[in-house]
Amino acid sequence: SAEDGYRLWLRYNTIDNPALLQQYRQQITSINCPVDDGKLVAANQELQTGLSGLLGKKVPAQPAIINGAVLLGLPERSPVIRKLVADSALAHLGDEGFIIRTVMYEGKNITLITANKEAGILYGVFHFLRLMQTQQPIRQLSITSAPKIKIRLLNHWDNLNRTVERGYAGSSIWDWQRLPGYIDQRYIDYARANASIGINGTVLTNVNANAIILTDEWLQKIAALANAFRPYNIKVYLTARFSAPVEIGKLKTADPLNEEVRKWWKDKTDEIYKYIPDFGGFLVKANSEGQPGPQNYNRTHADGANMLADAVAPHGGIIMWRAFVYSNETPEDRFKQAYNDFKPLDGQFRKNVLVQVKNGPIDFQPREPFHPLFGAMPQTPLMMEYQLTQEYLGFATHLVYMAPLFKEVLDADTHAKNNSTVAQIVDGTTDGHTLSGMAGVSNIGSDINWTGHPFGQANWYTLGRLAWDNTLTSAQIANEWLRQTFTNKSAFVDTVQKLMLASREIMVNYMTPLGLHHIMGYGHHYGPAPWYNKAPRADWNPVYFHKADSIGIGFNRTATGSNALAQYQPAVRQQFEELATCPEAFLLWFHHVPWDYKMHSGKTLWETLCDKYYSGVDSVRWIQRSWNGMKNYIDAERFSEVKQLLAIQEQEAVWWRNACLLYFQTFSNKPIPARYEKPD
Ligand code: GCU
Structure with a gap:
């Protein structure tokens, strides 16, 4: 249903692995949270909603610390936490970091979420829920985490x-x-x-x-x-x-x-x-x-x-x-x-x-x-x-x-x-x-x-x-997002994680391979328009960026061109400046390269450009095939939405490829390699 999309990665569906569910239920029986601050109210509420969903039963608030308690709190307001967590453990966590630990307290197994400030507890709660949503072990936790960026x-x-x-x-x-x-x-x-x-x-x-x-x-x-x-x-x-x-x-x-x-x-x-x-x-x-x-x-x-x-x-x-x-x-x-x-x-x-x-x-x-x-x-x-x-x-x-x-x-x-x-x-x-x-x-x-x-x-x-x-x-993030947003089933997660990780390079290949850039439709920036040259200012025109001519293609930003490369440190500049060391992915960002230039593979630039555009389209088809195999793992609505969008993406990858190659061909005057001449 539409709700599947609305809930994002905060679904909290009941754990579908019976053994794990039983284990989680054993470990978590109640929530102990002194509710005295706005952020703790939110953290407490989220924990209740999350745990009740994940465990498939209500997890009650319990003022006493019983076996299976999840204990939320600040050391300054909780003698129990002060006893369990040394000050030094919190010293480097700042205002937003947190600690999650499983500990024994007076013979009871409890899970403790603490921090210097309420905000840290909020983030700790979400982290804990994420562990469960992604079906990770939670029996022995000793986690400290603080943001790298403020x-x-x-x-x-x-x-x-x-x-x-x-x-x-x-x-x-x-x-x-x-x-x-x-x-x-x-x-x-x-x-x-x-x-x-x-x-x-x-x-x-x-x-x-x-x-x-x-x-x-x-x-x-x-x-x-x-x-x-x-x-x-x-x-x-x-x-x-x-x-x-x-x-x-x-x-x-x-x-x-x-x-x-x-x-x-x-x-x-x-x-x-x-x-x-x-x-x-x-x-x-x-x-x-x-x-x-x-x-x-x-x-x-x-x-x-x-x-x-x-x-x-x-x-x-x-x-x-x-x-x-x-x-x-x-x-x-x-x-x-x-x-x-x-x-x-x-x-x-x-x-x-x-x-x-x-x-x-x-x-x-x-x-x-x-x-x-x-x-x-x-x-x-x-x-x-x-x-x-x-x-x-x-x-x-x-x-x-x-x-x-x-x-x-x-x-x-x-x-x-x-x-x-x-x-x-x-x-x-x-x-x-x-x-x-x-x-x-x-x-x-x-x-x-x-x-x-x-x-x-x-x-x-x-x-x-x-x-x-x-x-x-990138793989870790895709993995945890997929598990929370769709399902933990590994057949789904493994397949879709692979296509996610490949998707950016695939897009680069069918849109702007080898360092091409800003050749999208004028103004709206959708679809290919490398030929466009009528913008009110030069640097909004695709032709300004690719500079294709009878000799070659690309923006010379070396010392013989705009010398933008001088803005980088020498080590970076040198790498980009030398044709031999410039990574192919950035080639046309920095060089105007002859159509016949021999790439590392031994193929010419023109041939390689054709290869990239064709492989981009082929790979979108690979994504489509992979996605089609996912039908039974997720809800029909999102499966169908993605399938339909992929069909458009495939058509438009072909549009990008054909438009760009046909246009650039008017400069290169070279044929599309014969292996690509079969109709799609
Ligand atoms: C791009 C974008 C504009 C936006 C601008 C910006 O040029 O097309 O819509 O305003 O970036 O980042 O300021």
Whole structure:
């Protein structure tokens, strides 16, 4: 039923393995939780709902500690916990980490979930429930866990009229018209889902911001959402339109060094904190794609960010200032512009500012090299921005599991220092930052199943899990998501995990193999349009990015071209710069390569391009066959949804392949290899 999609990975169906069920029932008989705080209420409720579902019977609250108790609590309020857990065990867990342990207490077997703060207990409860949902052994637990990253956010690109920029799952879930009076159950379930994967904040509004959100009437609505989310340790953040002082404040200027402007933001911020005492702060897109910003007043991004940082600092707020900037007027390679603007500002930002950087230098392509700013601004915490909504990845129609994309970037070595993978830069270990962040541009909408494609849920899930623990592998995350979202049956999990793990490379192959990028349809970014050259600005045209001509194809970013490669550390630059060492996956990102160029395989570039496009289509058919075998393992509705979407994906993979190869063939003047001439 539709409910199968709605429940996400929080299904709590009764354990379908009788032996395990019996064992779980033996171990868990009651819940002992001193309910005296909002977050403990939520944790307690979730534990009750979860355990009752999983065990197929009500698990009662029990004020005495009996055999089989699950004991939730803070050491400071529980002498029992103080006796069982040494202070030193909690010392490094911060405000959000937790401990789960099975222990003997006065001859009774109990499971203990504790933490320094209520939020940690909430996360511990969700972890414990996940162990059971994925049918793991729980008899002897000794788990400590704390998040690697401090600010773990969704970014909603939601407008005030409930459209969603680049949203493909219905309209915005924020029902502004009925707020603040009406709290949709969806808000609570949204908060539960986020808390279950460790997400601790949400930016409610589009980066292409509307100043109106900062007015009194709207702040009341925001406060209502904040109240709904608070028990789940989720803070709300807003996007700030830089020109708001002019638009809603009636000032003449928004110059960040103007005293009146600074006072306006300070007063506005104080007002926001009156409504929302734990407001998180602002996310700002400035001087990018037509948005106003400090450069309109000949000020720098640091001037702009610091003005807002000063306004939120007394309240403990933060500013996430986006590095996604490129200007129409600059003839410079778009790849280079963010680095050129931001690198010189390193060291100039206030302590409560993070610079939010997209994973790659252009814009959320199926594959990008890591953004050259990572490793280049050691004095500034850089926040990772991923895009969960599949703007360039087939919207909510194509199945693509993005963990391998996210991990590829995190695992990349920036060579800025020792221990400076992108993961280590972002989580703050390389440069000793305590402030760290990761955000995913949300793929959530009003669709019953939240994300449109049932597998879109996996990307939301991944963002949370990776922000908590960037050492998790793509396979681990897929595995636990599948078990919770569909079934624990290994025939299903093994098969579908395989196709998920392959799905991103398959998409790269039929869309943008060998380092091609941004050749999607103009504006909407759906489907192929490598031929398009009529955009109002050059760097929105696919032809700008692939540069195919009679000699070859690809963007020369070496020293003989745009020299964007100079923005990387020498070790990275050299690897990409030499044709011999440049990984084939990134070849056309950095080189204009002749059609006859011999690849490592001995085949020519043209032949290899054909191979990639053809294999991409073939692999989508392999996914279809694998999925068809899954019919008996899951509910009919989701089985059929995915099957239908895969059929569209197959047609469109063929569309991508044929359109791109036929178009590029007009430059290469070479035949499609004979082995591919059979009709599909
Ligand atoms: C992309 C996207 C825009 C979005 C922008 C951003 O360019 O197409 O819709 O506003 O990214 O991240 O700011």
